C-alpha cells in the first residue's frame with residue numbers, strides 16, 4: 001500500500017532509511033566485525049580471488065559502479081563492472097579465481113541470469129545480491145547476500161539501489177577482513193559510518209520540499225545533464241536514468257572530468273546541469289576540480305543545481321541552486337546524493353501528470369533476453 005504517498009516511488013524513496021538499516025541488520029557483531037553467515041563460499045576460495053566482476057542491468061549496474069570504487073579501495077582486488085548482456089557475448093576472461101557479483105532487485109532479470117550461467121560454466125563463483133527471496137538469480141548462484149529493502153513496486157528503482165550499494169559494501173568489507181587488507185579498526189570506522197547513514201538519509205528526505213519545488217518548476221525542461229566524479233559519476237548516471245525512465249526527458253550523466261573532452265559543447269544558455277560535488281574533506285583535490293567544472297559551465301550559461309555537503313561554502317558563488325546533504329566519507333556519499341535526484345525526477349514526472357510508478361514501455365522485471 002502507498003501509505004498516504006502520492007505514488008509507490010514516492011513511498012519507496014521514503015523507505016530508504018529503513019532499507020539501508022535493515023540491510024545492515026544482523027551482519028555486524030558487537031565489535032563491528034562483519035559476519036556474513038549466508039556467504040556459503042569456502043574462505044580459501046574467497047582468499048584466492050584475483051578478480052571481481054560485477055554484473056547487472058539498469059540501476060543495479062550503477063550500484064555496481066559505485067561499489068567498485070569501494071571494493072577496489074578496500075580489498076585491492078581488480079574489479080570490473082559490466083552490463084550483464086554485454087558480458088556474456090564478448091568471451092570474457094573468467095575462471096575459478098574470479099568472483100562474480102550479480103546485482104538484481106527482482107532476481108529474475110534474464111540478461112543477468114544468463115550471464116551468471118555463463119560465468120559458472122567457466123568455473124567462477126557467483127554471489128547474488130538480490131532483493132527477492134528465492135528468486136531465480138539467488139537460486140542459481142553459489143551464495144546470496146540479500147538486500148532487505150522490502151518489496152519494490154515502482155518500476156523505477158530507488159530503495160533497492162541504496163540497499164544494493166549497502167550490501168555490496170558489506171561484501172567488500174567482509175572480503176577485506178577475510179583477506180587482511182584492512183586493519184580491524186579501519187573496518188570498525190567504516191561500519192560506524194555506515195550505521196549513521198539511515199539517519200542522514202532521513203535528513204535528506206526531510207529537506208525534500210526544496211527539491212520537489214525544483215522538479216515542478218523545471219517541468220518544461222527538454223534536456224537535463226548530470227555531472228559527477230569518482231563515486232559521484234555513477235550517481236550522475238543514475239540521476240539521468242531516473243529522469244529518462246519516468247519523465248521521458250532527454251537526460252545524460254557524464255564524468256565531470258570528461259566535460260572538457262566533449263560534453264561541454266552541449267552547454268548553452270539555460271541548460272540545466274546537476275553537479276554532484278565530492279566532499280571538500282576528501283582526498284586528491286577532487287572537490288576543487290569539480291568546483292572548477294561548475295564555474296566553467298556556469299560561465300557558458302548553464303543553470304547549475306549543485307548537490308554539496310553541508311558547510312561547503314565554496315560552491316555558493318557558482319550555483320543557481322544548492323542542495324545540501326549531511327557530511328559523510330566520500331565512499332558513502334552516494335547513499336545521500338542520489339536521494340535528491342530521485343525526488344527531483346519523481347516530482348517533475350508527477351508535475352507532467354505521468355504515472356511515475358508505471359512508466360511507458362518499461363517493466364519492473366524483464367524476464368526475456
Ligand code: BG6
Nearest residue numbers: 057058059060104105106109157
Ligand atoms: C529494468 C528495470 O528493466 O531492469 C530497472 O526497469 C532495473 O528498474 C533493471 O534497474 C534491473 O532489474 P533487476 O531486477 O535485475 O535489478
